[in-house]
Amino acid sequence: MSSKDNLKAAFTGESMANRTYLAFAKKADDEGYSQIAKLFRAAAAAETVHALNHLQRMGGIGTTMDNLKEAINGETYEFESMYPKFIEEAKTEGDNRAQWSFEVANKVERIHAGLFEKALSEIGKNEEVDYYVCSVCGHTHEGKPESNCPVCGAPASKFEKID
Template structure:
């Protein structure tokens, strides 16, 4: 699809729907923690609806390519995040003395470096047929190919990791 107002609108809609998904997921978790189960379920359903919208906008925009192209795009995106975006964000958070922002940016930056490496490995081994399992740290977003004793980034016990 050539550069057009519609393409720009599809990408803006994709970004907005993607953000709404994450926001409503956060609201759902808070409502659940508050014991407001009906509100939690509504937020979760709405989050899933926003995901449906975002995925369709992305597809119509022609942004889903071959798996090798998608893996290369993922490597580039994750590499940008850990080499440029988060280091810049960290400098600003440090200048402002925002300790919580420093912590979340640092954890994410370290996890993004791991993600880039894993995407590159997947690209290089795309024709491998043996199934690989991935394990996600629910605190910092680190991904491992086996359950660690503890997360190498944030120290959470490996028993907390989520299997994919």
């Protein structure tokens, strides 16, 4: 493999390690191991540095215009191809928990693609708006939600404002 491929593989590994340690930190806090939770958060922060170093060196960060286009492509792949296939396979297997996880993500990726497309079409004159994210399903909402999450049904109190 070339260093370019290796940077991609290392970026993947570091990205997964970061997310895994974040989950492990929450679990450690739940179990009362606050010091170990802190260590997992510290390691997660370090894996963020590694992931971003690798991403930068593999040329993975373009101009914001390019980055929006890449985001739209990625989201579109997920909601047109990846998640629909995964949802069908989960139905065939009768794996309801996996099916739910794929279905809500699928709906949210379509919304992300729309938000990125709007941002791209208005670039340089983007309207100021706050985003709120559903902590249950990831639904991404322009402005403060007044009612239940339209994707997963969670109450409006489950949304978190993004700064």
